[in-house]
Amino acid sequence: MIKWFIQHQWKQEIRSSIWQKNVALNIVIGFFMVIMMLYLLLLGVFLDRILEDVVKDANADITLSKILIYYFIFTFLMRFFLQSLPAMEIIPYLHLRIKRSTIGWFILFKSLSSFFNFIPFLLFMPFALGYMTEEFSGFQAFVWFSSIFLFELTSNFKLIYFKRKFTLNPKLILLLIGGIALLVALDKFDLFSISEISLWYFTQLNTNWLWVLLPLISTIFFVFWNLSMIRKNSYLDDLSPKKTEGENLSAKLNLLQNFGKTGELILGEVKLILRNKRSKSVAFLIPFFLLYGLFFYPQDMYEDAMGILVFVGIFVTGGFLIAYGQYLMAWESTHFDFILSSNIGIQDYFKAKYFLLVIPTLILYVFTIPYMYFGMKIFWINFAALFYNIGVNAPLLLFMASFNKKRMDLSKGAMMNYQGVGVNNFVLVIPLLAVPALIYWPVSVFFGFVPAVLTLGGLGVFGLLFNQSLIKMAVNNFNKKRYQIAEGYRQKG
C-alpha cells in the first residue's frame, strides 16, 4: 500500500502543472534553493571557527550546546509558518479499502520530506565530522548528531499535532513571539536559563551516550500520538478547511459605496484581501516591508552608494504596491468570467485597481516618515520614491497585469507558494525597483543630490498628471489580451 502512496505522491509532484508548464520558473526557484543550501553548508563547515570567533573564551561545542535549544525553538516556529500539513490529500483514500493506520503512517512518512529535516545534515553534519570527531571521538560525534537530528524529528511530528490544533492567527503569533522574548529576557538576566539546560543535556550526552534515548523516545511518542490522533480524527469534517469566521472590518467601509462603481469595486477587493488566506498573508508581510529600511539605513557603507537608497526607498514605500500589484487581476482569477460579462466597464475596473494601489501606498508612506531619524536625505529620497511609485510604478503594474495569465488559488498561504507565479513575476520586479535607482544614480553623480531627487519625484508627478492616459494605455493592452487572460484564469491546477 505504501508503495502506491509513494507512487501517487510522485505522480502528483511531477504532474503538477507548475512543473510541467514552467521550466524557466523552476530554474529560478531551483537556483535560489541551491544558493540557500550552499549558504547553509558553508555556515556548517565554518561553524566551529565562527563560534569561537564570536565567543572567544569558550570552546565551540560549549557555545553551540547553549544555543541549540534556541535553534530548535526557532525551527519549530519556522515550521509552524512554512510547513504544510498533509491532510487534504488523504480524502480520496478514506472510502477505499485501506486501513486508517496505513493512511496515518503515510501522512507521517510524507512529513519527513520537509526541508527542515534536512537542515541538520547541512548545518551540523560538517561540525560533527570535523570538530566533534577531533575533540571527542567518532562515536560521540555520531551520538551528538543523532541526538540533534532526533530532536528535529520530534519537532517535525510535534508540529503535525500542533498544526491540527491551532490555526495561525495574529494573536497566536504575538503570543509566541512574546513567549520567546520572555525566555530570552529571563536568560539574559540570569533568572532562568534554558541555555544552561541545553548545555547540561549535551554535556551529559558526551559522557553517556544513553542520553540519546531522550529525543528518540520523544520522537516515538509523538509518532504514536499522531497515529492515534489520525485514526480518531480522519473524518471529512475534521479535514475540510475550517468554515471561515465572519469578518466585519470590510463591512464597516460602507463609506466607499458613495463613490459609485469604482468605490464598489474597491470595497469588493478589500473583502478579497481580508477573506482569503493568500492575500491575507501578503497583508501580514506589510510590516516587514516597512522594517526593511532598518537593514540598510544604520549601515554607513550604503551612505555613498545612493542608488541603493532609492532602491530601498521604492521598496519601503511601495512594498504593498509591488507585492499586491504583481497579481493585480490574478487575485480575481476564480471569478474573472464574472468581471468580464457583468456590467463593469473595463475602464472603471482599471481605475478601481489604480486607487487600490495608490491609497494603501499613501497610508504606508506615513509610517516611513520616522526614517527621517537616519537623516533628511533619506526622508527626501523616500518622498520622491513615493511619487515615483504612485506616478510611474502603479500605472506600470496596471499595464504589466495583462501579461499574467495564471489562475491563482487563494486558499493557500503565500509563503513558499509558487502556485500562480510565473517567471514574469520575478522579471517584473527588476524594472519596478531598479529603474528608479538607475535614473537617480547618474543624475546624482553628475548634478548632485537635489536635481536627482527632483528628477525622480518629477517623473512621478508627471505620471500622476497623465494618469488617465496611462490607465487608458493599460486598458488597451488588456483589451488586446483579454481572451488569453480569461482562458488562462479558467485553467485550474
Place this chain on the structure above:
Amino acid sequence: MIKVENLTKVYGGETVLNIPALTITKGESFGLVGNNGAGKTTFFRLILDLIRANSGTVLSKDIASASSEHWKDYTGSYLDEGFLIDYLTPEEYFQFVGKINQLAQQEIDEFMISFSDFFNNEILGKKKYIRDLSKGNQKKIGISAAIMTKPEILILDEPFSSLDPTTQFRLKKLLKELQVETQMTMLISSHDLNHVTEVCKRIVVLHNGDIVHDLATSKDTLADLEAYFAVQ
C-alpha cells in the same frame, strides 16, 4: 436581439462550434440541448465575449459583442461558479451586482424579499461565504443574481442541474412568468428535456458543434427530442 453570423470556434484543430446563421428575436425563449461536448457552453461564452471566435461575429442589438461593452448593460448571465465571488456573503454579492447595475438600495432589498421563497431560508442571513455553501445553493445565487437586474437578455447554462426538485419547479414558474411580464429574451441550455421544452418556445439541438434541429415547441417536441437522443 441576437444575431449570429458564420460563427466558428476551433480548439486544437477541431471545430467545436460552427453556426453559419442564427437569429434570436426579442422576447424569444431559446432552449439549447445537446450531449456533452456539443458546444453549448462554448456558444454561450462566445455570446458573452469570454472567448475569441475563430471567425464570425455575435451581434447583440446589431452591435458586435466583441467590439463594444454595451451589451453588458442589458445582459444577465450565469454559466458556472466562475461567475460567483466566493469570498462574499450572498447578501454582499447581490449588493455588489445590484450596485454595478445601478439599482437603488430599495430595489435590491425588494429583490431579496421577493426571492425568499426561492432561497428556501438557506441563503440569506446565514453569515456564510458563498464558498461555504452547497453547489445547489451556489447555483441559486448565481441564477437569481442574473435575474435580479431584470435584464433584456438572460443567459443560463444548465440552470436546472444540481437544484432540488422544488427549486426546479419554482425556477420554471419564475422563468415563464418573466417571459410574460417582461418580454425577457432567454437563452437556456439544459440536459433535462422535460424542463427545457416546458420553458422554451424554441429548441435548438447542437451536435458536435452543428445545429441539427431547430424546432418551435409543440406538444410533440418532447417525444421527438427523446426519440432523437435515444438513437444517439
